[in-house]
Amino acid sequence: MELRQMEYLVTLADERHFTRAAQLIGVSQSGLSAGIRGLEQELGTSLFTRTTRRVEPTEAALALLPHARALLDGERAARDAVVHATHQVSGTLRIGTEQCLGVVDATALIDRFHRRHPQVEIQFRQAGSHDLIDALRSDTLDIAFVAAAAHLGTLPHQQLGHEDLVLVCPPGHPLADASVASWEQLAVEDHVDFDPSWGVRPLADAAFESRGMMRRVRFQVSDVHTLLEFVDRGLGVAIVPRHVSNKPQAARLVTVPLPHDAPRWEVSVVQSRKAGSDSAAPHLMELLADAPACRGAVVVRADAAIPASAG
Structure with missing residues (x-):
């Protein structure tokens, strides 16, 4: 069993839909199906039942899921530990998000960022997307996850899904x-x-x-x-x-x-144009690029694009 197969299993079990799961992972639907079939062949059992409307995990999949999540968490934690040991980041990061965006798990992302960069002071705000965009323009937020595309203007942003x-x-x-x-x-x-x-x-x-x-x-x-x-x-x-x-x-x-x-x-991550070179926001973007739910995201370049290199 490979980590990639574990990611396929977890995402499909969460989404219960091949097309949405493939989009979130950033692979073709046929690639996702092949990966699941390979895992089923290796284990000698079916992991999902397919209907015309939904995909449901079998008992075998439900038994495997906690171990698959643990493997993925362990792999990310190992890389975070290396970054923490070799890169000390400090300062303040002001983050905003609308509730229940679906495309990105902002809470899990912020938790991972805090564990990787414990010296950064995080200030968090939950509000509607249009209020968050106003806060970015007034420089009271550094970065925000929003569900609004029509009013971003030249704010640097990346569409996540x-x-x-x-x-x-x-x-x-x-x-x-x-x-x-x-x-x-x-x-x-x-x-x-x-x-x-x-x-x-x-x-x-x-x-x-x-x-x-x-x-x-x-x-x-x-x-x-x-x-x-x-x-x-x-x-x-x-x-x-x-x-x-x-x-x-x-x-x-x-x-x-x-x-x-x-x-x-449409869900995007947006950054204030006034964020300085010492901002911790790029380090959050590094984790975002590594987040399973956001791989394959479309980068939308305004005047200045947000860096999205893997951490």
Whole structure:
């Protein structure tokens, strides 16, 4: 068994979808499938069952997963220990992120950065993407993970990944059996949505406005779990990134695709243009380039691109 195969196993078990797992790892879907098949042949057992909609880990895969995660954690910890012993980084790093971005695990990334560079003082802020972009422009943040692409301007940024937007509604809702939820159908529904500073809210608002439609946002929240609870209680429907529909809190809800022309959820890491040469932000970017969920990310160059070399 190879570490790469362990990464394939863990990512596919987490995503339950070959296409999304392959995108996150940065390999082709056929390459991911071949890697899983090779591991199954080596172990002499099936690790996943495939259906038309989902991929489910077998009992054998569930038994292997803790060991696979431990191997991957150990490999990263070993490299972190070498960096810590040979490179001392100090100073302050001001980080911001929107809640539940899906494409990147910011908490795990910050934890690893702290263990690798314990002398750096980390200041963390959680807020909506548009508020975080304003903070970067005013130099009150050094780096932020956001779900907004239209307002970045010349801020140096790197796109980490993207997802489809989907509708979530309670079982028994008139749209629950729809193959696609049309804009006309959605325009007459009561909606649960986030504060306008969150990345997904302007996307949904613009989708309706561009079609000359108005929608009713009856419940405005600033927390993913509160949004899902409102929907679960039948108080409205919600347009969310696909990973939100896969959360345990959404297990009872029905996920319905949006039309093919729906906007796309895009996650980027953005850096302040005023960050000095002594900023610790590049060292966080080194870990980001090494993060399994962000390999294969598209570098979007503004005036000055963020370095993304492996650490």
